[in-house]
Amino acid sequence: MSYLKTLKPLGAKPESYPGFSERLVASHYENNYAGAVRRLDAISARLAALDPATTPNFDWNALKREELVAYNSMLLHEIHFEALGPAVPPPSDLSAAIERDFGSYDAWRARFAACGRALSGGSGWVVLVREMRSGRLAIQWSADHAMAFAGAVPLLALDMYEHAYHMDYGANAAAYVEAWLGAIDWTCAAARWRGTAAPADPHAATVAELEGFDGIFVDARRGPTFAAADSVLPGAVRLDPATPDGRASGLPTDREIVVYCVYGFSFSRDTAAALRAQGYRARHLDSGIVGWRASGGKLDAKRDGGV
Numbered sequence: 322m323s324y325l326k327t328l329k330p331l332g333a334k335p336e337s338y339p340g341f342s343e344r345l346v347a348s349h350y351e352n353n354y355a356g357a358v359r360r361l362d363a364i365s366a367r368l369a370a371l372d373p374a375t376t377p378n379f380d381w382n383a384l385k386r387e388e389l390v391a392y393n394s395m396l397l398h399e400i401h402f403e404a405l406g407p408a409v410p411p412p413s414d415l416s417a418a419i420e421r422d423f424g425s426y427d428a429w430r431a432r433f434a435a436c437g438r439a440l441s442g443g444s445g446w447v448v449l450v451r452e453m454r455s456g457r458l459a460i461q462w463s464a465d466h467a468m469a470f471a472g473a474v475p476l477l478a479l480d481m482y483e484h485a486y487h488m489d490y491g492a493n494a495a496a497y498v499e500a501w502l503g504a505i506d507w508t509c510a511a512a513r514w515r516g517t518a519a520p521a522d523p524h525a526a527t528v529a530e531l532e533g534f535d536g537i538f539v540d541a542r543r544g545p546t547f548a549a550a551d552s553v554l555p556g557a558v559r560l561d562p563a564t565p566d567g568r569a570s571g572l573p574t575d576r577e578i579v580v581y582c583v584y585g586f587s588f589s590r591d592t593a594a595a596l597r598a599q600g601y602r603a604r605h606l607d608s609g610i611v612g613w614r615a616s617g618g619k620l621d622a623k624r625d626g627g628v
């Protein structure tokens with residue numbers, strides 16, 4: 322299995338995170354998160370090829386250690402990005418647990434921030450977990466990707482590697498920690514705390530689902546973004562998201578359609594919804610062309626004046 326084919330999309334458009342530049346979020350997602358997943362894929366392939374009878378212990382040790390680091394980096398980055406967004410407070414049940422285990426939200430916030438600042442100048446993660454032995458919430462400090470409470474469920478993960486903030490905050494890690502804490506969307510954390518999965522969007526397509534796709538890709542990036550782009554998904558048909566008229570664009574009604582934009586948010590979702598309303602079988606690509614490219618998906622060159 323390729324983990325790259327299942328890259329998790331960002332929780333919100335990269336320009337919509339209060340306190341963070343689009344450039345930082347996009348770089349963090351495409352280079353560091355997707356980079357960890359690429360490493361995990363490569364390590365997994367090496368491990369799968371090992372012969373247990375003849376491979377020396379030092380090879381097992383090295384690869385299993387690297388697998389652990391890359392795997393946790395993937396998981397923690399996904400949790401980091403899930404929580405980053407326009408702030409949404411914790412729901413009442415999780416809020417009550419925070420008060421039970423830390424005294425108050427502000428007391429939790431102060432302790433979490435202190436752990437983040439303690440990692441400034443170095444690297445690592447601060448993770449809010451539900452520790453399953455006691456069922457209580459706990460703040461876990463990790464100096465790398467591989468240190469974790471056994472059996473704890475991570476709810477929030479603050480990335481303290483410099484790549485997560487240096488572009489916007491320089492060496493001011495404390496300001497970064499405050500910005501991150503002020504922009505927490507607790508929705509996914511609450512779902513994990515309750516042990517429930519976030520409901521899947523029935524109109525979203527993942528890169529993994531599109532292996533062997535024989536339908537039609539529709540490029541619905543915003544006009545100026547499309548004009549500046551140099552590549553498109555294979556065989557893509559251009560549809561301006563401002564005027565998504567499938568028939569005028571010559572889209573056949575008997576083919577499956579997957580609409581994409583840059584990251585998989587409003588332009589592709591709204592265009593796919595408009596096409597469904599016109600009678601098309603249309604979904605949107607959940608992580609956009611960024612996720613497709615990061616997953617190693619094939620791209621075509623954009624032809625002058627169109628696709």
Ligand SMILES: [Fe+2]
Pocket residue numbers: 349353354398480482484485
């Ligand atoms: Fe990171």
